[in-house]
Amino acid sequence: MSTPTPSGPAGALAAALTAEYAAIWAYGPIGVRLTGAARTAAREAEAAHRRRRDDLVVRLSAGGGSVPPDRAGYTLPFPVTDRASALRLAVEVEERTAAFWRAAVPATTGADRDRALAVLVEYALRATRWRRTAGITPLTVPFPGRPA
Amino acid sequence: MLRAGALLALGGAAAPLTGCGLLDRDDDPNPGPDPLTPLLDEALRLAAGHRDAAVAHPALAGLLTPIAEAHHAHAAELARLVGVPLPSGSAPATPAAPGDPAAARAALRAGERAGREAATRACAAAPAERAALLASIVAARATHVEALK
Numbered sequence: 035m036s037t038p039t040p041s042g043p044a045g046a047l048a049a050a051l052t053a054e055y056a057a058i059w060a061y062g063p064i065g066v067r068l069t070g071a072a073r074t075a076a077r078e079a080e081a082a083h084r085r086r087r088d089d090l091v092v093r094l095s096a097g098g099g100s101v102p103p104d105r106a107g108y109t110l111p112f113p114v115t116d117r118a119s120a121l122r123l124a125v126e127v128e129e130r131t132a133a134f135w136r137a138a139v140p141a142t143t144g145a146d147r148d149r150a151l152a153v154l155v156e157y158a159l160r161a162t163r164w165r166r167t168a169g170i171t172p173l174t175v176p177f178p179g180r181p182a
Numbered sequence: 183m184l185r186a187g188a189l190l191a192l193g194g195a196a197a198p199l200t201g202c203g204l205l206d207r208d209d210d211p212n213p214g215p216d217p218l219t220p221l222l223d224e225a226l227r228l229a230a231g232h233r234d235a236a237v238a239h240p241a242l243a244g245l246l247t248p249i250a251e252a253h254h255a256h257a258a259e260l261a262r263l264v265g266v267p268l269p270s271g272s273a274p275a276t277p278a279a280p281g282d283p284a285a286a287r288a289a290l291r292a293g294e295r296a297g298r299e300a301a302t303r304a305c306a307a308a309p310a311e312r313a314a315l316l317a318s319i320v321a322a323r324a325t326h327v328e329a330l331k
Contacts, residue, residue: 172248178321
């Protein structure tokens with residue numbers, strides 16, 4: 035995932051789509067290191083990112099804009115070798131993806147902005163729940179989605 | 183006949199508007215309060231509420247202190263956008279924190295939910311240069327509700 039560089043609504047949504055591709059990919063290695071309720075939560079999170087990806091492909095296609103392609107693989111920010119690193123990556127995936135939706139908020143207006151804000155909130159909430167599962171404190175960050 | 187009358191009435195109504203109302207607006211020294219001012223006040227109230235509850239319930243301090251700091255950081259950013267200094271010194275008065283920890287958490291949750299709704303409305307109405315910060319404030323308040331569960 036790169037840093038958000040949107041230009042206009044279509045550019046912001048295309049950037050968000052690239053982030054969704056990477057998030058879906060990352061939940062693969064995350065899921066295999068988890069068991070029980072955490073694995074179920076990872077499956078649900080992955081499904082949510084897939085739905086978002088599908089929705090973005092439809093919206094970008096309908097708008098006549100270019101639809102960025104998925105890549106064969108992505109570089110993880112750190113190795114995922116156990117439950118703790120899997121949960122840390124899950125937090126990071128949600129935070130990084132949230133940053134792209136935060137960037138889409140000023141690039142949009144009306145219903146599109148409402149939707150981008152709702153996705154930012156959804157991912158920030160999921161990052162908080164992953165922190166709770168991982169025992170990471172504090173559970174929250176002051177500015178969800180803001181680039182560090 | 184009717185049409186001419188309607189045009190005349192329109193012309194009559196339009197003259198005073200262009201005459202002073204529209205043109206004079208740029209020179210108005212009092213453009214009215216910034217729409218973010220209520221949100222700034224609310225951020226300071228929320229920060230004070232969490233700080234007071236952390237004092238009343240030391241066992242909750244680890245949870246509440248970072249949330250209080252987040253609200254204070256929001257207030258600092260909002261003050262910068264509004265163009266006013268962040269009030270220093272006495273914190274806004276808040277109702278006494280409930281003696282029961284569960285009730286204290288519930289009261290803080292209710293405040294966060296109301297704050298989230300206010301920030302959501304402000305974000306929807308904001309110009310682009312303010313919308314991203316307001317979006318983060320909405321998301322932060324939503325995560326505070328979750329953390330206080």
